[in-house]
Structure formats: structure tokens, C-alpha cells
Amino acid sequence: MSEDESQPSDQYWSFPSNFCIATVIKNAKVINTGSCISILPAGDNKIASDFYYNNSFPVKIDYQKPRNEVTIYFKPTAVIRFVPDLKFESGKDTISDFSPYSDYLETMYQILSIEDRDKQIELFEKYWLSKLVPASLSVVQSILTDLENNEKVSDIAGKLGISRQYLHKMFFKHIGKSPSEYQKTHRFKSVVDEYKTQKKLTELSYNNQFFDQAHFNKHFKELTGVSPTSFFKNVDITDSNFWLFV
Numbered sequence: 678m679s680e681d682e683s684q685p686s687d688q689y690w691s692f693p694s695n696f697c698i699a700t701v702i703k704n705a706k707v708i709n710t711g712s713c714i715s716i717l718p719a720g721d722n723k724i725a726s727d728f729y730y731n732n733s734f735p736v737k738i739d740y741q742k743p744r745n746e747v748t749i750y751f752k753p754t755a756v757i758r759f760v761p762d763l764k765f766e767s768g769k770d771t772i773s774d775f776s777p778y779s780d781y782l783e784t785m786y787q788i789l790s791i792e793d794r795d796k797q798i799e800l801f802e803k804y805w806l807s808k809l810v811p812a813s814l815s816v817v818q819s820i821l822t823d824l825e826n827n828e829k830v831s832d833i834a835g836k837l838g839i840s841r842q843y844l845h846k847m848f849f850k851h852i853g854k855s856p857s858e859y860q861k862t863h864r865f866k867s868v869v870d871e872y873k874t875q876k877k878l879t880e881l882s883y884n885n886q887f888f889d890q891a892h893f894n895k896h897f898k899e900l901t902g903v904s905p906t907s908f909f910k911n912v913d914i915t916d917s918n919f920w921l922f923v
Contacts, residue, residue: 678746679794687740690921691732693862693900696750697853698729699775703745703789709771713737716744724786730756730853731770733862735902738920745789747801750918753859754817757851759808765853778808817851820844824860827886865900869914878905 706719707727714736719725756763760777776782784804791797816837823833833856834844848856868881875881882893897905912921 678743680743680745687743688923689738690902690923691736691738692919692921693733693735693865694750694918695753695852695854695859695862695866697753697756698748698750699726699756700729700746700748701726701785701789703786705744705746707773709773711736713739715739715741716746717741718744722786724782724789726775726782726785728772728775729770730765730772731858733770733854733858734900737923747785747789747797749801749805753821753852754814757814758810758812759805761810761812765849767849814851817848820848820856821852821859824856825863827860827864830856830860861896862900865897868897868905869919872909873914876909881905 702716702725704719704721704723705725706717706723707725708715708717709727712734716725716739718741751759763777788797788800788804791800820833820837823836824830830844831841834841837844839847845855848859852859854862864885868885871881871884875884878893879890882890885893887893887896894904897908901908903911908921912919
């Protein structure tokens, strides 16, 4: 986003995902109340830097004015390959004033000050790639695959020969949320993806192993705040990241 960029609205609803999200905004102040994130103009040489990792409910995003902003979405386990010592905290979903490296804030401000968007993206990606640390995460990746295939956590733990408690601890350390929350959010994303070709809600609930239509509706409303019918009527799901502008 840039200060002179036109948006459909200054407010939108963001929905749960299994991505970790790092956002840097130039000359801005961010106020996060949990259910609403407000972005306000701030003085020169000010940069807001936040990292979101465990959001399990809809959040309203409110821009008082458009700002120069860059946001990066990390797939599950990806951020650990760049910030190996990152500490996720139980019961929280955000790291405010996120600054994983000593040169991070200064470099982000310099990049955000560049007007050429293509050059900005190039330097942003180059910076992050310079921080890449090789890591072997095959066990965590296998757990992710099993969860996405709707396997039970107890069965996955048994297959690996570890306790559920240890699996939970290891998973949270690398992903930033519990296995059950990850699986719940993945099922939501699967339903949305499947709706693009299969628009019958009864079929969607059956294909994604919900007990019945009522269970499907309850699960969906917990994550979006609205019914499936209302969600698909008002949200553009053609983009990989879907928002509800208000």
C-alpha cells in the first residue's frame, strides 16, 4: 500500500489464516485492541512494525489514512527459517514493535521511502533472503500434512511415538498456534477454496468432515462472524487473501 493508493474502503475485515504476517508501515501508529487494528498517521521517521501469528477470529482493520506499507505472509514453518530464535507466547497472537534484527527497522524505513514499487519489492525480498537460515523441519512438516488430512492429534502423536503434550509443545514452538487451531483454520481455508467449484454448502460440510450442517455453520461463524451464506455473498474469494470491505 502507498499513501496515494486508492482502496475499496479504509476499513475491512480480515479472517483467520495459518500464515504468520510481518507488517511495516512508515510514519504510522498502530493501535491493536484485539478485535480491531487501527492505523493512524504519526510523525516523520516513525515506523510501525508488528508480527501476527495466532489470530483465530475475525479482526477489523481500520486505516485513518492510507500509509506506505509492506506486508509479508510467511507460510507455516517459514518464519523459523529466517528468525530461528523467534519466541511465540501462549495466549498471545501478536509481537508488537517487531524487530528481529539490529538493522531491521532502519532498513525497512529506507525501503518504504522508495517510490518505485518494483524496486521496493526487490530490496525487501533481497533483505529477507539474506537472513535465511537452513533448517531441517521434516517432523513438523509431516505433522502439518497429517493435520491437513484431518488426522486426529492423538493418532499423529502415536505414529511418532511421542505424547500429545510433547507434540503440542513442539508444534507451538514452530508454528505459533496449537495443532487443533491450525487444523480448524485449515478446514476453513479448504472450504473457501472448494466453494470456488462446489457451491452447495451441504456438499462442502460433508466433504470437509463436519458432523452436520449445524456443526458446519457454527464452525464457520466462529471464524468469520457471519453465516456461510452471508460470507460467500459478500467476500471476494478469488484472491488468495480474502477480506470483507465495509
